[in-house]
Amino acid sequence: MPHKPPTKEELDRRKIIGIHEETITNVTSSDIPYHYPGEDHSWDIEKFRKGFSVEFHQNDPYEASFSLIGCDASIANAFRRIMIADIPTLAIETVFINNNTSVIQDEVLAHRLGLIPFKGGREGLHNFLKWWRKPADESQINSSYYDFNTVSLRLDVKCEHNENATPGEKDPTKLYKHAHVYARDIEFCPVGRQEKYFSGADAIAPVNPDILIAKLRPGQEISLSMHMHKGVGSDHAKFSPVATASYRLMPVISIERPILGKDAEKFARCFPPGVIGLEKVTKKEAAQKGSGYEGHEGELKAVVVDPMRDTVSRECLRHPEFKDKVKLGRRRDHFIFLVESTGQWESDAIFIEAVAHLKKKAKDLEKQVINMVR
Amino acid sequence: MSREQYQVPTNSWSGGFGGSGAPAPRDYAGDNNNTTMTYLCGDCAARVPLEKGAPIRCNKCGARVLYKERTKRMVQFEAR
Numbered sequence A: 001m002p003h004k005p006p007t008k009e010e011l012d013r014r015k016i017i018g019i020h021e022e023t024i025t026n027v028t029s030s031d032i033p034y035h036y037p038g039e040d041h042s043w044d045i046e047k048f049r050k051g052f053s054v055e056f057h058q059n060d061p062y063e064a065s066f067s068l069i070g071c072d073a074s075i076a077n078a079f080r081r082i083m084i085a086d087i088p089t090l091a092i093e094t095v096f097i098n099n100n101t102s103v104i105q106d107e108v109l110a111h112r113l114g115l116i117p118f119k120g121g122r123e124g125l126h127n128f129l130k131w132w133r134k135p136a137d138e139s140q141i142n143s144s145y146y147d148f149n150t151v152s153l154r155l156d157v158k159c160e161h162n163e164n165a166t167p168g169e170k171d172p173t174k175l176y177k178h179a180h181v182y183a184r185d186i187e188f189c190p191v192g193r194q195e196k197y198f199s200g201a202d203a204i205a206p207v208n209p210d211i212l213i214a215k216l217r218p219g220q221e222i223s224l225s226m227h228m229h230k231g232v233g234s235d236h237a238k239f240s241p242v243a244t245a246s247y248r249l250m251p252v253i254s255i256e257r258p259i260l261g262k263d264a265e266k267f268a269r270c271f272p273p274g275v276i277g278l279e280k281v282t283k284k285e286a287a288q289k290g291s292g293y294e295g296h297e298g299e300l301k302a303v304v305v306d307p308m309r310d311t312v313s314r315e316c317l318r319h320p321e322f323k324d325k326v327k328l329g330r331r332r333d334h335f336i337f338l339v340e341s342t343g344q345w346e347s348d349a350i351f352i353e354a355v356a357h358l359k360k361k362a363k364d365l366e367k368q369v370i371n372m373v374r
Numbered sequence B: 001m002s003r004e005q006y007q008v009p010t011n012s013w014s015g016g017f018g019g020s021g022a023p024a025p026r027d028y029a030g031d032n033n034n035t036t037m038t039y040l041c042g043d044c045a046a047r048v049p050l051e052k053g054a055p056i057r058c059n060k061c062g063a064r065v066l067y068k069e070r071t072k073r074m075v076q077f078e079a080r
């Protein structure tokens, strides 16, 4: 029997992951060579180009949401992992504590400081600043710090009584000076060419100046200096440029048979707001034999408005009145990314950088493979 | 490298850090001589100088709990 090319319905079916009351079906992708006899599924750049698209839903400096449509999970996941663990950022790495008489321990204080996200001039951060490497000979460590690999910061805060506080004042922030130490109290000390790259609005400063670092009481003091270096998230989470970089698959809701009247309202309530809409059954639909709308003209029917907003809670599958009327699924090749930047990079630039990074990795691998074959 | 071994950078190359990275440890020498140690009162937080063999007691409020002062040396930590 000669092989028939797959119909459009069959191709769509292959792309949908089935979501049922208790089970998930059709989990693995099958668009690989030799899976379907007589079908050519070998990877081809032109085929990929035709089927691939990117769609932005939101693009704010610190939060971006976009869809990669028509690519494999391995690629989407590679981008996600690169964004989390391989894009370099600048963070506090060493803390030199001269004095810390606050109740927070030195180690904990140093750890807290390390986690504070910083921003600064893009040109300086991405091009001027280079990696700092610990010298093999530890005695040479002090001659390994240069303006192009180390950024110096200071934090000097002393808590004192506030003489001008009104008698009976209970609020420590009014009763004392510097009762709270915030990220904005950190002072940037530019060295060498750093003046050129990090001045004015481009100065190295915390993204969120209101991060509470420690609380002090009169007589207590924190006096320390810090060194920042470039690093990657695979080394420590503080270097990760993203707060979250995640994707989910596009939900698919297909209403197989009409859901009308009170049922339609209940059906809409099974989903987050905006996913299901209610429309009136038209005269044309009601006249159509076998559509299920006969004699229901003017009644409300449930329609899918925006499946992307669905959380796929499967609530609608719990109710017997919707049995066999609705099918839930997810599109295997539609990845909805959410990238939330910590502030050093623009969130869309993080993704672009991830693409460049994967390309570079692939090129490096190609070189290795060529060497291997030679 | 142990924390105490840390030396302040003294390299004065033009683009280098030339000791501006970590400031020199504060000089507390002269705060006390060999026989007198300063402690902190647990009750009133006053600085209490004590001679060797002197009764352990705050000279301001009479409290008997005294704490040792924190080290005057710079202490280095990794922010991890």
Ligand SMILES: [Zn+2]
Pocket: B041, B042, B043, B044, B045, B046, B058, B059, B060, B061, B062, B063
């Ligand atoms: Zn006392």
